[in-house]
Amino acid sequence: MITVMWLHHHPAAMPPTTPAAAIVSSLLSYCSKFTLSFCRKMCIDTRLPALSSTQCAITQNFLVDLATHLSSSQTQLKWARGRTMEYHKARSLCFIFYAVWSSCVSSAQNDCGGLFTSLDGTIQSPAYPENYPPNQDCVYRIIQPEEYRITLTFDTFDLQGDLRNGSNACPFDFVQIRDGDSENAPRLLHACGSKPNTTSMIERSFKNAMWIRFVSDGSESGAGFHANYTSEILQDxxxxxxxxxxxxxxxxxxxxxxxxxxxxxxxxxxxxxxxxxxxxxxxxxxxxxxxxxxxxxxxxxxxxxxxxxxxxxxxxxxxxxxxxxxxxxxxxxxxxxxxISVSIAVFxxxxxxxxxxxxxxxxxxxxxxxxxxxxxxxxxxxxxxxxxxxxxxxxxxxxxxxxxxxxxxxxxxxxxxxxxxxxxxxxxxxxxxxxxxxxxxxxxxxxxxxxxxxxxxxxxxxxxxxxxxxxxxxxxxxxxxxxxxxxxxxxxxxxxxxxxxxxxxxxxxxxxxxxxxxxxxxxxxxxxxxxxxxxxxxxxxxxxxxxxxWERGPNGCGSNNGNCTHICVPAAGNTSKCLCPDQATDCFPTGLQAG
Structure with a gap:
């Protein structure tokens, strides 16, 4: 999260020749592809409130309203970390601020879980590619249209291993994948440790949804995981x-x-x-x-x-x-x-x-x-x-x-x-x-x-x-x-x-x-x-x-049960024969006596 703080706001005169709009450019963000956009309108003559994002970037466009001619407006943007980023002049107190300012000094994304509905995409541990933070419990849900199946391919998998000798229960840090959209769905994977070779780490759902959980405790960490998913209609x-x-x-x-x-x-x-x-x-x-x-x-x-x-x-x-x-x-x-009471002889x-x-x-x-x-x-x-x-x-x-x-x-x-x-x-x-x-x-x-x-x-x-x-x-x-x-x-x-x-x-x-x-x-x-x-x-x-x-036939019983009242059994040459069940009293197959 970053916070934009309006430190100083002072109206002053500006000449009429000032351009109608001044666009404030942001610093180039290493993680700008993870942008969160929002729009906020302010027409006030007081100290502006701080604005906070939920992700690592904000983009800002500074638009000037020509209706009011003031000498100037001085506004400073400051990171929550204490760095002053920009100093701007305008001639209006009515601003529309839109977009993107970065407080990220690396390409790390701190997303913990989420819902994914596009046909393909990427999921990763928080802060990837940096070491994941402690005490995380993240759920990623991939949901696709009916008849689609999801293939998840890992290219990085580096978690704390199971420290107990001979154990693979992975109780500390782990990734768990389930075949469906809930924690009660059948389990496809429960894994931890470091996998230098991830070529075999491919999981495919049997349904149109995949439920993925990432958990970390408060001790060791690692690079985490990074995986790409695709969705398509596949034959059984x-x-x-x-x-x-x-x-x-x-x-x-x-x-x-x-x-x-x-x-x-x-x-x-x-x-x-x-x-x-x-x-x-x-x-x-x-x-x-x-x-x-x-x-x-x-x-x-x-x-x-x-x-x-x-x-x-x-x-x-x-x-x-x-x-x-x-x-x-x-x-x-x-x-x-x-x-039940059972004697030995009877039993x-x-x-x-x-x-x-x-x-x-x-x-x-x-x-x-x-x-x-x-x-x-x-x-x-x-x-x-x-x-x-x-x-x-x-x-x-x-x-x-x-x-x-x-x-x-x-x-x-x-x-x-x-x-x-x-x-x-x-x-x-x-x-x-x-x-x-x-x-x-x-x-x-x-x-x-x-x-x-x-x-x-x-x-x-x-x-x-x-x-x-x-x-x-x-x-x-x-x-x-x-x-x-x-x-x-x-x-x-x-x-x-x-x-x-x-x-x-x-x-x-x-x-x-x-x-x-x-x-x-x-x-x-x-x-x-x-x-x-x-x-x-x-x-x-x-x-x-x-x-x-699959043999799709038809065989001799494929049409109207071979005209049999009960049992039809196929025979060579696309022919059939009618039979009766054991102890049947009402079975009279076409052309046959009960037998």
């Missing part, structure tokens, strides 16, 4: 991955910005898929034994299917919560809804029936079908996206079915089985034409991915404490090993394919004392393996969401 290109620590993360494929989907009641999310039509996430949860969905912002979450829904809620009855000692014949669990019988493990999930956006594997009950089934009906597809010769992917145009399932023997199979949506593709040299085939344009199927395989990515054609021929991690112990668990690249979740190092995991990116031929991100929790499944890879 991101990864989804469920985290054992009760989260589903969303990772931008280009900037690697990531945030958790908020407001979800998760316990052990395991597999994930996406509906590009309604922009909803579908996932399985091993703890609650269900299939769920929600919008990308966490709103309108709902239950698609609870497996073995006749069982008591697993949130109230868990095997590890119940006694096994003979002297404790019964156990009571206080819940928020009810009190043992019940738990055998309620051992549902919804493991893999695949969504067909064209036919609006959700497919899942149940590794506890050894079942593969389909359910309506609304959860209104279900149909069992395969329930025989399965032993721990896990990963599942679908060919939405031809109505074909592919799945892995971790039982005995371990194998990879395929079948039509209705369970017909079932075929074993691979049943040799497999150990814990935990993930699958499809490259339909090139007729390729990919899977992960674990052998000798190492992870492999292998492939074959869709009929099981031309098997190839593409990638292996032969150093250390690795467990490749999730797999996705997009634009000739794999995205793999790697539980590494595979030790009992850590939950660290990574996302790897490698080329389709297995070359160029690179760590994208490292997490401190277990990443399970992984799925790519990309608008340019």
């Amino acid at each position: 290109k991101f990864l989804l991955s469920p985290v054992t620590g009760r989260h589903i993360v969303r990772v931008d494929l280009e900037t690697l910005s990531f945030a958790t989907i908020p407001n979800l009641e998760l316990f052990h999310p395991f597999a994930v898929d996406y509906d590009p039509v309604d922009k909803r996430v579908f996932w399985t949860d091993l703890h609650t034994q269900g299939i769920f969905s929600a919008n990308l912002d966490g709103t309108f979450s709902g239950t698609v299917k609870i497996l073995n829904s006749s069982c008591p809620s697993p949130a109230l009855v868990l095997p590890r919560m119940l006694p096994t000692a003979p002297e404790l014949p019964e156990h009571r669990i206080e819940g928020t809804v009810q009190v 043992r019988s019940m738990s055998a029936y309620c051992d549902a493990k919804p493991s893999g999930i695949a969504f067909d956006p064209l036919s609006r079908l959700v497919f899942y594997t149940d590794a506890g009950n050894d079942v593969i089934a389909m359910v309506a996206a609304s959860g209104s009906w279900e149909r069992t597809i395969i329930s025989e010769n399965l032993d721990k079915p896990l990963a599942i992917v679908v060919d939405t145009m031809n109505g074909v399932l592919f799945w892995t089985d971790r039982g005995t023997p371990e194998k990879i199979e395929r079948a039509n949506y209705d369970g017909t034409e079932r075929k074993v593709l691979h049943d040799t040299y497999l150990f814990l085939p935990d993930a699958l991915a499809l490259d339909l344009p090139n007729n390729r199927l990919f899977w992960v395989n674990q052998r000798m404490d190492n992870g492999f990515v292998e492939s074959s054609d869709l009929d099981g021929n031309n098997r190839q090993q593409l990638y292996s991690l032969d150093v250390g112990k690795h467990w490749l668990f999730g797999l996705a394919f997009y634009h000739d690249q794999f995205y793999v979740t790697d539980w590494t190092p595979k030790r009992a004392d850590t939950n660290e995991s990574r996302i790897l990116r490698l080329n389709a031929d297995g070359s160029g393996g690179k760590v994208m991100l490292t997490f401190t929790s277990r990443l399970n499944d992984i799925h790519v969401v990309a608008e340019d890879s």
